[in-house]
Amino acid sequence: MQKPSLPRGTRDFGPEQMVKRNFIFDTIRRTFQKYGFQPLETPTLENLSVLMGKYGEEGDQLLFKVLNSGNFLDKIETADVEEGYKKLTPKIAEKGLRYDLTVPFARYVVMNRGELTFPFKRYQLQPVWRADRPQKGRYREFYQCDADIVGTDSLLCETEIVAMLHEIFAGLSINDFTIKINNRKILSGIAEVIGVAGKEAALFVAIDKLDKVGKEKVEEELSEKGLSDASIKKLQPLFAPMTSNRETFENLKDWLQNSQIGMKGVQELETLWRMIRTMGISDKKIQLDITLARGLSYYTGAIFEVKAGGVQIGSISGGGRYDNLTAAFGVPNLSGVGISLGVDRIYDVMEELQLFPENQSVTTKLLFANFDAAGETYSLPLLQKARQAGINAELYPESSKLKKQLDYADRKKIPFVVLIGSEEIASGQLTLKNMTTGEQQKVTAEALIDLLK
Amino acid sequence: MQKPSLPRGTRDFGPEQMVKRNFIFDTIRRTFQKYGFQPLETPTLENLSVLMGKYGEEGDQLLFKVLNSGNFLDKIETADVEEGYKKLTPKIAEKGLRYDLTVPFARYVVMNRGELTFPFKRYQLQPVWRADRPQKGRYREFYQCDADIVGTDSLLCETEIVAMLHEIFAGLSINDFTIKINNRKILSGIAEVIGVAGKEAALFVAIDKLDKVGKEKVEEELSEKGLSDASIKKLQPLFAPMTSNRETFENLKDWLQNSQIGMKGVQELETLWRMIRTMGISDKKIQLDITLARGLSYYTGAIFEVKAGGVQIGSISGGGRYDNLTAAFGVPNLSGVGISLGVDRIYDVMEELQLFPENQSVTTKLLFANFDAAGETYSLPLLQKARQAGINAELYPESSKLKKQLDYADRKKIPFVVLIGSEEIASGQLTLKNMTTGEQQKVTAEALIDLLK
Numbered sequence: 079m080q081k082p083s084l085p086r087g088t089r090d091f092g093p094e095q096m097v098k099r100n101f102i103f104d105t106i107r108r109t110f111q112k113y114g115f116q117p118l119e120t121p122t123l124e125n126l127s128v129l130m131g132k133y134g135e136e137g138d139q140l141l142f143k144v145l146n147s148g149n150f151l152d153k154i155e156t157a158d159v160e161e162g163y164k165k166l167t168p169k170i171a172e173k174g175l176r177y178d179l180t181v182p183f184a185r186y187v188v189m190n191r192g193e194l195t196f197p198f199k200r201y202q203l204q205p206v207w208r209a210d211r212p213q214k215g216r217y218r219e220f221y222q223c224d225a226d227i228v229g230t231d232s233l234l235c236e237t238e239i240v241a242m243l244h245e246i247f248a249g250l251s252i253n254d255f256t257i258k259i260n261n262r263k264i265l266s267g268i269a270e271v272i273g274v275a276g277k278e279a280a281l282f283v284a285i286d287k288l289d290k291v292g293k294e295k296v297e298e299e300l301s302e303k304g305l306s307d308a309s310i311k312k313l314q315p316l317f318a319p320m321t322s323n324r325e326t327f328e329n330l331k332d333w334l335q336n337s338q339i340g341m342k343g344v345q346e347l348e349t350l351w352r353m354i355r356t357m358g359i360s361d362k363k364i365q366l367d368i369t370l371a372r373g374l375s376y377y378t379g380a381i382f383e384v385k386a387g388g389v390q391i392g393s394i395s396g397g398g399r400y401d402n403l404t405a406a407f408g409v410p411n412l413s414g415v416g417i418s419l420g421v422d423r424i425y426d427v428m429e430e431l432q433l434f435p436e437n438q439s440v441t442t443k444l445l446f447a448n449f450d451a452a453g454e455t456y457s458l459p460l461l462q463k464a465r466q467a468g469i470n471a472e473l474y475p476e477s478s479k480l481k482k483q484l485d486y487a488d489r490k491k492i493p494f495v496v497l498i499g500s501e502e503i504a505s506g507q508l509t510l511k512n513m514t515t516g517e518q519q520k521v522t523a524e525a526l527i528d529l530l531k
Numbered sequence: 532m533q534k535p536s537l538p539r540g541t542r543d544f545g546p547e548q549m550v551k552r553n554f555i556f557d558t559i560r561r562t563f564q565k566y567g568f569q570p571l572e573t574p575t576l577e578n579l580s581v582l583m584g585k586y587g588e589e590g591d592q593l594l595f596k597v598l599n600s601g602n603f604l605d606k607i608e609t610a611d612v613e614e615g616y617k618k619l620t621p622k623i624a625e626k627g628l629r630y631d632l633t634v635p636f637a638r639y640v641v642m643n644r645g646e647l648t649f650p651f652k653r654y655q656l657q658p659v660w661r662a663d664r665p666q667k668g669r670y671r672e673f674y675q676c677d678a679d680i681v682g683t684d685s686l687l688c689e690t691e692i693v694a695m696l697h698e699i700f701a702g703l704s705i706n707d708f709t710i711k712i713n714n715r716k717i718l719s720g721i722a723e724v725i726g727v728a729g730k731e732a733a734l735f736v737a738i739d740k741l742d743k744v745g746k747e748k749v750e751e752e753l754s755e756k757g758l759s760d761a762s763i764k765k766l767q768p769l770f771a772p773m774t775s776n777r778e779t780f781e782n783l784k785d786w787l788q789n790s791q792i793g794m795k796g797v798q799e800l801e802t803l804w805r806m807i808r809t810m811g812i813s814d815k816k817i818q819l820d821i822t823l824a825r826g827l828s829y830y831t832g833a834i835f836e837v838k839a840g841g842v843q844i845g846s847i848s849g850g851g852r853y854d855n856l857t858a859a860f861g862v863p864n865l866s867g868v869g870i871s872l873g874v875d876r877i878y879d880v881m882e883e884l885q886l887f888p889e890n891q892s893v894t895t896k897l898l899f900a901n902f903d904a905a906g907e908t909y910s911l912p913l914l915q916k917a918r919q920a921g922i923n924a925e926l927y928p929e930s931s932k933l934k935k936q937l938d939y940a941d942r943k944k945i946p947f948v949v950l951i952g953s954e955e956i957a958s959g960q961l962t963l964k965n966m967t968t969g970e971q972q973k974v975t976a977e978a979l980i981d982l983l984k
Contacts, residue, residue: 082581082638082860085626088574090639096570112918114895114925117549121541121672122575122658128535143598145624147662151616159612163604171598173538185535186543195942197928205575209600219574232928241915356911407535442567458809462694465565472567475650475685489648
């Protein structure tokens, strides 16, 4: 007999974890709805033709691929096998597992664009799968929570995202966080003014690591990648310690004054800052971070990233504006902006900082102890009355020893137990035990329900 | 450019469908919680060693199998490929997709039995995947909603399941339904009294089709399977038209009087009926159906099935008691009973009978129309105040033509639009348009929020 096990990088969520996870999901969902986003769910299985080529070469490798059902070898020749697994894969696997929520969303928009109302605002809370090497805080199956608006390039959308992030983290009691914001156009402007307009990707892959490896290593990498000393020298303002947003804006306008696209980026962010203030939100938790690049490849405007303070955990949210997400499916020039929240990391932050509210367990409020058949018969209609009054209630299914039943209530965190023995049946005065204080009191059936409902 | 498409048998759920589906999920979840069940989620990916052999040979074929990541051909020889796809599969695929919620639950119980509080009551609402041929009402990716109690053989659990089913369908306004109930022991008793104790499986596979093919075809099939004419003759009481539950019970006691196991089954169901009545639930919607067999292979006690009236849709719920579910994972004799609800069929029933409540859409309640920058600036703080008052609200992101904005509100079913032009800003009297009646009224900002919150 083999002991059953879970695949690496996957997890079961038992009752206690589920309650905490649902608290996070509910808070996010409620906020998304309050801002006019509507729910969408896409299937776990997508055609690999939809997924492949959208996440870079590494992403293609990390996609979980599903073996065609039936005889998948039917049309396979020995020669196909000899060509190696990469060429064989598309011949025996047509489908894969959802890798993120963005590409399926783009597919959905393209397939349904005739019926959708634009600007289309949707949210999506679903698991995704990546064949990454599992490690602490990195799973192969994990949830993403995304909200996107497509069909408008209005900066109001960016403003709304910043407001939503504030509301979500307030709802979760995560009060120490920083929303880092940049703009792809600023990054392009920097590339322009230091004279490496064609080498943006290499530049920003290196800069993105600044936090982790420091200035010297970044400069080393840039040099290896062929940036001239002159270019690297011109890059120095990027390494200036961050002070206030106002100062960063001023320095940036000075630095990028000869780059049209760079100045456009600055202007967009100044508008964003102004709208955020107009909304009544202080910019204390917002930081203009010109070293923020994130999946630079498809962002075209604002770039967002959120870090929680007081913990050593990576970013808990990220997103940005993209202008060509649906282009891969034949619909160009549909601008959108979105934000993605990492539930698993948010969970870890809240655990570490002990931010989960107490008494959140979805549990029974009232347990009817079970002494004998007579008590059971007496309890059954009462049990239903309690439930009809909205009280989560259960009757212990067997007439076991009272200690065992109280232990059950204790372990399940049930706050009240009602004891119904022959004496209680005769008098109509039931014994209600408060499991928190240990106190017992006599109550009638009616009073019991009034008390707990 | 390839047009994107969905894999056969999978679906997107857009905003309107999501709202309806969530109404079903919420009703089921709330009821499960009221009866003391706690949430559990297991991963989509399970090891195939856990799944294979649990669903019969057909089930093994219908499992979606996930190709090992990396070079899955690494240790594969030409000889392995020549042995055919069935033998090759386990060498290139270690993981599969969840096929139902029962086997992962059994695995979870076995892996966590040291920490769980028994009797353990859990519910689970998650999708499952089957490589079945897609057809109307049958999908390859669909949701199941299960509630199970393990660790007790008390008939109170069966009673609770019947009560829960009543509450769930009442909550969904499905008032015309029948809960068919049988007991595996009665089926064994019937096999005993007609003298085919060893041939139960064949007998009940045939009987299960009675509804569809009629008595003659069933008798034909039984004859082909080697039942003697004498046995088939003794089976006649089974074909008697069903009248009242009381009469069925009486006839059954007469018929099975010489079968100990059969009489045990009758006695269990009589107890169940008594407890249901004691709970205050009428047996009008409950039918003792001795031809009900369902996945006979693992049920050992009560068997349940629910059909909705007024529609031609298969069963919307099914379940039963099992005594050996965890035996496959090395833990024998853990008795449990469970019920599974088919969300997709329930959805179809409710659509066909038009049972979904109106105005359930999760949508914006108030749209701020956007005329110009001044109006936008005026609206932003007000927008946040509305949200702080709990009103789902949005500001149209662009100063488009009013017609376009009203059309947006209309299509998104937003009931109120507030118009803020230069006149409104000057006077502080905003124009509130009721999209249902078309009426307009003047309100102050404070009155607007009071009115809608």
